[in-house]
Amino acid sequence: MNKSYTVEKDYNNSRFDKWFKTNVVDVPQSLIQKIIRLNKVKINKKKIKTSYRLQTGDIIEIFNISKFTPNDKKKITKYKPSNKEINGYDDYILENNENFIVINKPSGIAVQSGTKSFKNLIDVLKDTKYFLNKKPYIVHRLDKETSGVLIVAKTREYAQLFTSLFRIRKIHKTYIALIHGNISKNKMVLRDDLIIYEKGKKIIQKAVANLRVIKSTENYTYVELNPITGRKHQLRKQLFNLGNPIVGDEKYFLKINLNKRKKTTSNLMLHAYKIKFMINNIQYNFKASYNEHFENFLNKNIKSF
Numbered sequence: 001m002n003k004s005y006t007v008e009k010d011y012n013n014s015r016f017d018k019w020f021k022t023n024v025v026d027v028p029q030s031l032i033q034k035i036i037r038l039n040k041v042k043i044n045k046k047k048i049k050t051s052y053r054l055q056t057g058d059i060i061e062i063f064n065i066s067k068f069t070p071n072d073k074k075k076i077t078k079y080k081p082s083n084k085e086i087n088g089y090d091d092y093i094l095e096n097n098e099n100f101i102v103i104n105k106p107s108g109i110a111v112q113s114g115t116k117s118f119k120n121l122i123d124v125l126k127d128t129k130y131f132l133n134k135k136p137y138i139v140h141r142l143d144k145e146t147s148g149v150l151i152v153a154k155t156r157e158y159a160q161l162f163t164s165l166f167r168i169r170k171i172h173k174t175y176i177a178l179i180h181g182n183i184s185k186n187k188m189v190l191r192d193d194l195i196i197y198e199k200g201k202k203i204i205q206k207a208v209a210n211l212r213v214i215k216s217t218e219n220y221t222y223v224e225l226n227p228i229t230g231r232k233h234q235l236r237k238q239l240f241n242l243g244n245p246i247v248g249d250e251k252y253f254l255k256i257n258l259n260k261r262k263k264t265t266s267n268l269m270l271h272a273y274k275i276k277f278m279i280n281n282i283q284y285n286f287k288a289s290y291n292e293h294f295e296n297f298l299n300k301n302i303k304s305f
Helices: 016-023 029-037 121-125 156-167 234-242 255-264 292-301
Strands: 003-006 041-043 059-062 093-096 100-105 147-153 172-180 187-198 201-216 220-227 270-279 282-287
Touching: 016 029, 016 041, 093 282, 100 121, 121 147, 147 156, 156 270, 172 234, 172 292, 187 234, 201 234, 220 234
Parallel strands: 147 270
Antiparallel strands: 003 059, 041 059, 093 100, 100 147, 172 220, 172 270, 187 201, 201 220, 270 282
């Protein structure tokens, strides 16, 4: 069966092989090269290479490739949100324009699907009015149990832009957290070598964050955090290394906090509070209020914060 596609603006200057894997079928690179060698693909009536850079308006013709694609490939099942979920995010939207939205992500939902998180924010958002005829692009992540400000791009162009801004540290994030124990210093810089394992290989990552104490009691400290680097679980790991894990953290905690933690809250007391960045000489600043549970727990344990 032959198919014809017109390249949309989102894929301008994208490599053909990447477009093919996203829009036709995700097969090995060697198979894409074979399909092209056998003249099963033409762009604007011409033969191309896998590295060809697409241009908006290009006409891609895919000739019968069924025998090259696996029929028994396991289908990826996406989360199907209910109408109630789809229509339930209006109160969480902080910004909505043609290029991106900013959302106050509730705790308890993953940003994208994974082995332990079938229900996810992206599969919900794609069916909302905010992404009508658009596709949501992830540009950064928050842990499932972390609430707060999150950017989701609407176009590939802005997804690449945000990714670049994060990489060169031109997007500034501020978190607030309630942690176990007392910290006397008003300000400090957290510097750690965090260890991760990828395919059995040990990798050491530098992690840097600024910490400011807002208020401290005998049992808890309310802090503001500004991560300079962006590592997975960075703040949670760094505060654990400091000896002051985040209240409600089920993954990074000290045994001495175990009984106390179970008596306090099972909610992670970490919230992405603010984010700021500049695009085309326009300064964007967004602030996300924390949820009722977070506020009530602070009021109860950090008096007059």
